[in-house]
Amino acid sequence: MNSAGRSPYDLEIRGLAKTYGAIRAVDGISLEVERGEFLSILGPSGCGKTTTLRMIAGFEQPDAGEIYLQGTQMGTTPPYERNVNTVFQSYALFPHMTVFDNIAFGLRMKRLAREQIARRVKRMLTIVELAGYEQRLPHQLSGGEQQRVGLARALVKEPTVLLLDEPLGALDLKVRKRMQYELKRIHREVGITFIYVTHDQEEALVMSDRIAVMNQGRIEQVDTTFDIYERPQSLFVADFIGESNTFAGEVVATGEDVSVRCGERVVLRGRPVSAALPVGVQVDVVVRPEKIGMGRPETSHAGEENCLRGWVREVVFQGTSVKYVLDIGAGNPLIVHQQNSLSYPQAEFLKPGEEVLALWRLESTLVFPRR
């Protein structure tokens, strides 16, 4: 296990745990990350993302569990001897050093030759598109530029794994969107494994190969972005990623799929996500707003297993889509997103008070046992 470089994984975590007093910041997580992968750790505030990264970087000693970098057990190896580098949310650029000196810092600590340092720093500056900024001081840079210096400073060391703790958190939306794209490009260019911490689900979806969703110190699910979105394994994941309609109910019929009664006159059919669910079990039913179609009440609809009569309560025009809030008598209202494919003056949107049919397929209905 400890012959370096023979593991197929750049990073392996086994049963990692860290407690602060009574708080279980990280509560036994395991994870494998492949070479060159872009993995996001996603979760709400306080779920232990930063603590996990800090243990990988070596700033924090775990109470239990192990970390392997390319098969080498880290144990108590100090941060300066780990082949891992961090991009800090606060940038943490050295304020008394120029951009060049900031980026060169890690290479100087390695005691590389002067020309080699200059060459690698220059190449890095080109990659992050900051050529010509060598002699600036950090306070003479914008937030986005500082972030790129922070990135260059970490990447220039060519670490096995690059850790990024909400690196775009402090940037405004526009710069943030551009930096997301930049980060993806840089990731492709350098081919280094990225572990990216964020609490922005959209960002995680856009950027990652895989996402690890964390909640209260544990990993709820690790999967490709597609599976995380389409096949969430728990209500938490379904709720946290994207928008969803959730209805509480009770299983009334079971088989390959289940029927769930949610309220007086509503029975929804769906697929249980894990084990078979016996009749009488309390469950949560989840359906995404964009999976729902709408039809006129007088027409008949075959092929859509769920077909509910409802009334339009609210219409919100959102530009590329239209959001409808429907009353279906199932506890919560039903939210439906429809692509705005209408071309003026062809048709009109539905109006509040109108009666509609809401339709969606069995496969789009996820049923989670109540925990």
Added chain:
Amino acid sequence: MTEPILSRLRAKAGGDATLYAYGVLLYLFLYAPIVYLIIFSFNDATATTPPWRGFTLQWYRQVLQNVDLRVAFLNSASLGVMTAVISVTLGTLMAFAFRWRFRGKGFVFGLLLLPMLTPGIVLGVALTLLWRFFRLTPGLFSSTLVAHVIYTLPFAFLIVFTRLHRFDRSLEEAAMDLGADHIRTFRHVTFPLIRPGVIAAVIFAFTLSFDEFIRTFFVIGNENTLPMYVWSMIMTDSTPQTNAIGAIIVGLSLSWILLGTVFLRR
């Protein structure tokens, strides 16, 4: 919100003659003695008091030729340097200790700053008694140095502590992340960033020691420092030479303090 209130206050103060007079009197009160001292250091007379008999630099010439004075000055200067080096080194180390959490931190902090508020005479008496108890000879680089270090240490500590307190720890983590061990992190990141505070502390400790009188008076023994010398001079034969010395000390102290402030602001 505050802007109109401030300008209204200013307008009111500007129109108020009593307030204006008060201000003038206050500054007179604060600076008149010093201005008086400086003016009469140029007086061409043997008395340090009016009337004014014309301009001369002879008192300054005498100052430069005064051997006892030179010895006292060198004593004060070397004592100041020693004091500054010792108390800033100790103060910096203690400031670093306060980065860790430990039991009774607040209490220890208060204890450290207490000497700032202790009357000089208390320290003077205490050290005199201590020296007597151990049958030691009081002197410049024994009892006086100890007194000065005790006196200046809280100031040095406080200046460095303030600097270190608002220091962003993630900078040190970044350095270690990039391969610098603890020593190199200190050398390349921590120290360069607290250096202005350390320099300010050195300047302030030196100035405090250079001007110190009460504690020194108790523990100096047979030697002399500049303030001691000036005092004895005034008590025996007072000429405008004393004024000249005073003016020089004022000038030196002011420029030191100014320099220290520049570093504090950095």
